[in-house]
Amino acid sequence: MDIHNKLKELENSIDEHTIDISDSTLLDFHIKLQYYEFKGYWELLRDLNLKRQSCKTYREKELLVDKYKEFYLSERKMYWRILRNLNDGTAKVLYPDVLKGKEERIYSVLRPSEQFDKSKSIDENLANYMKGRLIKNIRVLNQELFVLNNSPVLYTNTASTFIGPSSVLENRGDQISYKDAYIAASQSSSYSVFYNENTNENTKNALLNILAYFSGKPLFYFTENNNFNSKLSELYEQFELLDMLRLRKKNFFDSRNHEPFYLELPVFKHSNVYLEESQHEMIFELYNASLKQFESLPRCVFLYRVFEYGAAMHYKPIFNPSNYRPEDALNYYVNEIMNHRFIPLYFADYGTYINEENTAMIRKRKAKYINFTTKLKEEVKKIEKEWSSHYYLKNKSIGSIIYTTGRNAAAHGGSGRNNARYDYSTNYKHINNVNIFLELIARYIIEKLNPQLNNIIERRTKYYDRYNKFFEQDKNKFM
Known part of the structure; x- marks a missing residue:
């Protein structure tokens, strides 16, 4: 031509x-x-x-x-x-x-x-x-x-594998690039990874896992088996990070009211995002794997794996301890997470709940956006106070409690009555409390090992305006 x-x-x-x-x-x-x-x-x-x-x-x-x-x-x-x-x-x-x-x-x-x-x-x-x-x-x-x-691969790559289970990017015009691959909208409401014959499988996986971290939602590449894809999509769509907050309510298992608040997809500052190469791609894979565990007990095990990676790649190189104890590392991170400014991950609190008959929406407070990690920090303070007055836990350090639950009770089965159990009451909620610490620790370690990610997501909530539209839809539904 x-x-x-x-x-x-x-x-x-x-x-x-x-x-x-x-x-x-x-x-x-x-x-x-x-x-x-x-x-x-x-x-x-x-x-x-x-x-x-x-x-x-x-x-x-x-x-x-x-x-x-x-x-x-x-x-x-x-x-x-x-x-x-x-x-x-x-x-x-x-x-x-x-x-x-x-x-x-x-x-x-x-x-x-x-x-x-x-x-x-x-x-x-x-x-x-x-x-x-x-x-x-x-x-x-x-x-x-x-x-x-800066990223000619956007012109040279070909759309290939679809991404599940749901929407990946807030704005369909966005393109997220990593090395020689990128993720963007493809057919209809779908998203795909675009790559070429020179693209490494690890690159595609790292890109997907980083995006899962930003969104707080489990992501996977579709296989050729459509039935299997459907099963995974249905399973992963059940996961929601906000369940950690819902489980903190004392009457959660007895309540029949539905209080809608939903995690928002992150808004990127630019429509074309170029992610710098990470030296710790594995930690994103471990974190995405934790997002695929939608119940507290298995998620505890997978979140603890993120901590173990961080202990090896972050804590030990800093302190070089002669006698490493996981409890000491956990205690260190428990202090650090409270002062860290996390990459934002917002959820829309509509300030409403739907009554037991599912016929009316009752407004309790003004709708607003809340930073998920900020809310977790508030819960951390409450949990520490609860543990300080617990007949057994009050004599344990926070790091010891997390280690005993995440490494021993949840991951192993030889502790008899001390094994973590699916009782959907005290034990289940205790594991969720531990997960709140581990979630913040995992995010802290990821962001410390990948400082290049700190200025990619928009912090100003004026760019997140979907909850107003959703509230109007929900309000009309019950009128």
């Missing part, structure tokens, strides 16, 4: 002093204004995409990267030239004759724009509106050029 000469032809065909939408009608004038693009570029980009889709290997697609760069640079250059001419007053916007004398129709399109000023003429307002439109187009092209320069 001789893209160089085709781009030269396109550039020569563009009038840098005119934005011509005079061929529009009353019906499509606003569309052509809002979605203004150069004629010819879209068709050339379509041909380039078709060429890329026909490529069978990574190498063939890689050869097209420079052609994409040349394409976007050319289009951006022409937008800049017209924007410059608009700014110095040497360019004008041509609109259809049918709209002349119908200023209000034009104003209805321009009025929502921040640049709109009714004291100015239609020509001035149109010029200002198109300046904003061109700047947006240039930003989109800059984004594509950034991708091509």
